[in-house]
Amino acid sequence: MFSRLKEDIACVFERDPAAQSVLEILTTYPGVHAVLIHRVSHFCWNAGFKWLARFIAHIGRWLTGIEIHPGAVIGRRFFIDHGMGVVIGETAVIGDDCTLYHGVTLGGTTWNKGKRHPTLRNGVVVGAGAKVLGPIEIGEGARVGSNSVVLKPVPAGATVVGIPGHVIGSSTESAKTDRDQIADKIGFAAYGTTADMPDPVAYAINRMLDHINALDKQIETMQKALDDEGINCAKTPICTLDGCEIEDSYAKKRQS
Numbered sequence: 001m002f003s004r005l006k007e008d009i010a011c012v013f014e015r016d017p018a019a020q021s022v023l024e025i026l027t028t029y030p031g032v033h034a035v036l037i038h039r040v041s042h043f044c045w046n047a048g049f050k051w052l053a054r055f056i057a058h059i060g061r062w063l064t065g066i067e068i069h070p071g072a073v074i075g076r077r078f079f080i081d082h083g084m085g086v087v088i089g090e091t092a093v094i095g096d097d098c099t100l101y102h103g104v105t106l107g108g109t110t111w112n113k114g115k116r117h118p119t120l121r122n123g124v125v126v127g128a129g130a131k132v133l134g135p136i137e138i139g140e141g142a143r144v145g146s147n148s149v150v151l152k153p154v155p156a157g158a159t160v161v162g163i164p165g166h167v168i169g170s171s172t173e174s175a176k177t178d179r180d181q182i183a184d185k186i187g188f189a190a191y192g193t194t195a196d197m198p199d200p201v202a203y204a205i206n207r208m209l210d211h212i213n214a215l216d217k218q219i220e221t222m223q224k225a226l227d228d229e230g231i232n233c234a235k236t237p238i239c240t241l242d243g244c245e246i247e248d249s250y251a252k253k254r255q256s
Contacts, residue, residue, distance in 0.1 A: 004039070004076065008032055011077040015099055030064035031080030037063070041070035072106075075122070082128075089117035094124075095140070101128040109134040109151070121156065 037060035127146035139156030
């Protein structure tokens with residue numbers, strides 16, 4: 001019991017830079033309180049004291065604003081940050097080292113008995129306001145973006161965003177380098193060019209940058225082939241973002 005509590009406190013220090021002291025965590029963190037209360041209610045649930053387990057969970061919801069069904073299975077070092085509005089259903093299974101933010105729902109999509117809530121593997125992070133619904137599996141180390149609605153399984157290590165949620169694929173390091181170079185060339189530097197937390201708009205822009213980079217390479221190859229054949233092909237400089245080279249070229253044409 002005390003070893004679990006030490007782990008819970010340590011994981012708060014790891015994942016919340018606002019945490020100042022052990023006393024602060026024990027007295028002012030509703031996510032920690034909710035997990036501690038759930039362990040008591042879950043013990044009663046497994047022991048057959050169903051009403052008592054539900055009543056303890058109800059008290060926990062009233063105190064913390066976090067609703068965890070006593071039947072839910074929760075692993076070690078589970079952290080709920082802020083926590084208000086979090087709902088975890090009866091048949092939900094949460095692995096070790098998972099993190100949920102406020103407004104997250106691990107809910108069901110049917111009124112039938114049996115497994116109807118999600119399973120989160122180790123290391124999953126679910127952003128604020130996200131809804132993960134149905135007996136689906138979120139793979140180890142996956143990330144669910146804020147306000148996403150996830151209805152299908154998510155592979156390990158993937159990031160899912162949007163309504164309905166869709167997986168954002170990760171690029172190779174070489175592709176990222178090329179993308180960054182072309183982004184610098186046209187003066188674009190969005191947060192979506194990194195894999196920290198991509199969104200659909202940034203994802204579309206990244207695909208456009210990849211396309212532009214491929215076109216540049218193809219043009220360079222064609223230019224080299226023409227030069228090798230002795231064909232004189234004028235090279236037009238690519239204009240900069242401020243348009244200075246364009247203005248200069250127009251000025252030269254008007255002077256001539």
